[in-house]
Amino acid sequence: MSETPTIHALDDATVRRIAAGEVVERPASVVKELFENSLDADASRITVAVEGGGVEGLRVRDDGVGMTAADLERAVEEHTTSKITGSDDLDRVGTLGFRGEALHTIGAVSRLTIRSRPQSGGRGHELTVEGGTAGEVTPSGCPPGTVVEVEDLFYNTPARRKFLKAETTEFDHVNRVVTQYALANPEVATTLEHDGREVFATEGAGDLESTILAVYGREVASSMIDVSAEPSGPLNSVSGLVSHPETTRAGREYLSTFVNGRYVTAGTLREAVLDAYGGQLATDRYPFAVLFVAVPPDAVDVNVHPRKMEVRFDDEAGVREAVTTAVREALLDEGLVRSTAPRG
Ligand code: ADP
Numbered sequence: 001m002s003e004t005p006t007i008h009a010l011d012d013a014t015v016r017r018i019a020a021g022e023v024v025e026r027p028a029s030v031v032k033e034l035f036e037n038s039l040d041a042d043a044s045r046i047t048v049a050v051e052g053g054g055v056e057g058l059r060v061r062d063d064g065v066g067m068t069a070a071d072l073e074r075a076v077e078e079h080t081t082s083k084i085t086g087s088d089d090l091d092r093v094g095t096l097g098f099r100g101e102a103l104h105t106i107g108a109v110s111r112l113t114i115r116s117r118p119q120s121g122g123r124g125h126e127l128t129v130e131g132g133t134a135g136e137v138t139p140s141g142c143p144p145g146t147v148v149e150v151e152d153l154f155y156n157t158p159a160r161r162k163f164l165k166a167e168t169t170e171f172d173h174v175n176r177v178v179t180q181y182a183l184a185n186p187e188v189a190t191t192l193e194h195d196g197r198e199v200f201a202t203e204g205a206g207d208l209e210s211t212i213l214a215v216y217g218r219e220v221a222s223s224m225i226d227v228s229a230e231p232s233g234p235l236n237s238v239s240g241l242v243s244h245p246e247t248t249r250a251g252r253e254y255l256s257t258f259v260n261g262r263y264v265t266a267g268t269l270r271e272a273v274l275d276a277y278g279g280q281l282a283t284d285r286y287p288f289a290v291l292f293v294a295v296p297p298d299a300v301d302v303n304v305h306p307r308k309m310e311v312r313f314d315d316e317a318g319v320r321e322a323v324t325t326a327v328r329e330a331l332l333d334e335g336l337v338r339s340t341a342p343r344g
């Protein structure tokens with residue numbers, strides 16, 4: 001008895017669109033990829049401009065190393081990267097990107113234009129990719145560095161486009177991403193604009209205080225308390241700033257935690273910070289925190305999921321206790337929490 005099989009191989013275009021959905025979920029994920037590329041290109045100034053929440057269009061401009069015409073042509077192809085050369089390098093990746101799929105997948109689901117001129121000299125060029133089809137590389141009178149423009153995201157994947165939320169919600173996500181990167185990289189002057197208005201601009205002076213002032217404003221900045229500890233146990237160091245227990249917000253999104261310089265949404269770290277405040281926080285109120293945790297690379301797994309920014313520690317309990325202790329010491333020094341046991 002011979003039957004026609006019901007299982008068949010998908011065509012390339014369909015495979016590409018499905019894969020694109022893994023990397024690019026919404027405008028904020030595009031911004032994340034482009035911002036990481038600018039950081040990897042050693043930019044000292046990065047400007048993110050979005051229109052209509054990023055759904056209509058978005059642009060990331062940097063003053064990084066830039067690309068030659070030949071590199072520009074390669075950059076949008078599948079699995080092309082300048083950051084690693086083979087699987088040996090996978091164990092010691094020093095850049096934010098290395099998969100070589102972001103520009104390719106963004107180009108598959110939007111109208112993507114890249115203008116770039118090498119910082120080291122030579123002329124500028126531009127290239128447009130529309131729905132996965134790359135045009136010709138042509139000369140462009142752009143300044144040194146790179147500008148990436150993404151228009152009509154998901155115009156050719158209506159199902160995914162339908163999942164996008166209101167412009168304000170999409171912009172909130174973009175704002176959160178750019179804010180985290182600005183906080184993690186105080187030496188990079190970061191500007192965010194929405195519909196032609198500046199949302200914030202950091203100086204790039206290198207200090208966390210002025211970066212927090214630019215991002216969160218004076219009230220928050222003036223209430224921040226220094227955290228600095230080199231605990232024994234699983235962590236090398238805990239440093240950063242946390243807010244006065246009375247400077248709070250209704251959501252947890254202002255609890256920013258970074259592991260070895262990378263923004264992560266680790267429940268362990270957030271809980272650890274909240275524990276440090278003891279009973280000093282009002283019900284359902286959360287403090288601001290910008291906290292950097294340094295861990296030996298072999299004691300943490302950052303590759304849980306490339307997009308979700310989660311992280312797993314070998315010793316979750318030890319990490320949690322070390323962070324709580326570091327933040328608690330800082331609050332105790334300011335007399336902002338009561339010590340449970342008399343000290344000394
Ligand atoms: P990955 O970042 O994983 O290498 P991408 O698709 O994001 O993959 O980028 C492909 C390549 O294009 C990068 O490896 C880099 O060489 C180049 N590139 C991308 N963005 C920039 C930029 N802003 N400045 C300079 N080069 C860039």
Ligand code: MG
Nearest residue numbers: 033037097102
């Ligand atoms: Mg990249």
